[in-house]
Amino acid sequence: MGHEVSFFVVEDHTLTNRGIRELISERGRYSCCGYAFSKNECTEKLYELAKESRLPDILILDLFLGDESGLDILREVKANLPSVKVIVYSMFAKPGIVSLALEGDADGFVLKSAPESELFAAIEAILASDTYVQQTLVAPLFTYKSVFDGLTRQEQTVFKKLIERKSRSQITKELNIVERSLENYLSKIYQKTGCKNHEELIKKFGK
Numbered sequence: 001m002g003h004e005v006s007f008f009v010v011e012d013h014t015l016t017n018r019g020i021r022e023l024i025s026e027r028g029r030y031s032c033c034g035y036a037f038s039k040n041e042c043t044e045k046l047y048e049l050a051k052e053s054r055l056p057d058i059l060i061l062d063l064f065l066g067d068e069s070g071l072d073i074l075r076e077v078k079a080n081l082p083s084v085k086v087i088v089y090s091m092f093a094k095p096g097i098v099s100l101a102l103e104g105d106a107d108g109f110v111l112k113s114a115p116e117s118e119l120f121a122a123i124e125a126i127l128a129s130d131t132y133v134q135q136t137l138v139a140p141l142f143t144y145k146s147v148f149d150g151l152t153r154q155e156q157t158v159f160k161k162l163i164e165r166k167s168r169s170q171i172t173k174e175l176n177i178v179e180r181s182l183e184n185y186l187s188k189i190y191q192k193t194g195c196k197n198h199e200e201l202i203k204k205f206g207k
Helices: 014-025 039-051 070-080 095-103 116-127 135-148 153-163 168-175 179-193 198-205
Strands: 005-010 030-036 058-061 085-090 108-111
Touching: 005 014, 005 039, 005 116, 014 030, 014 116, 030 039, 039 070, 058 070, 058 116, 070 085, 070 095, 085 116, 095 108, 095 135, 095 153, 095 198, 108 116, 108 135, 153 168, 153 179, 153 198, 168 179, 179 198
Parallel strands: 005 030, 005 058, 058 085, 085 108
Antiparallel strands: none
16 A cells, blocks of 8 residues: 555653654654644544545544543544544553453554554554454453453443543443442442452553
8 A cells, every 4th residue: 555644643741642653754654644632632633634634544542641531532533533543552451441442443452562563563454444453462352351241231331431440420420320329330340350449440451
């Protein structure tokens, strides 16, 4: 595939954002059409690019942008700008997070600690309409799925929100449940996943 590939970077650390842009641009046929540090900035800039028919081919997306979730950006892009392919490029890749990203229709998932070649392999695979998940992240997904399938539907919903780093008050509000119900769900989730508390759950499935 010889034509120029445009990409957009969403990453809240200034140096890392710049580093990713430079790394990819150095490859010759990739050109950066924009970057953002937050969800609002990202969606604003992407809608501007859409008006000019200059949407990126690929969006390189960090998952945790300060207090914001990159998963919200992923869902919005996939719902409203479906031509944009999204690679999640994250420091955190426990199976719960990878699973949430794939459920949100991410086209690829690569760890920031992986060699550069892994990121480029993901970009090339995605341009060829494949989905790309870094190989080391695949096996833990199966173990995670068997744990996840052992939860009831509502427990699964609560569990996913916990993995996404939502606070208790956000969860009760979003699910329209009272604190006491949430406590019940949490104790069942801890029991079924073999975790003592919230911190252990995040460490095991979400970091």
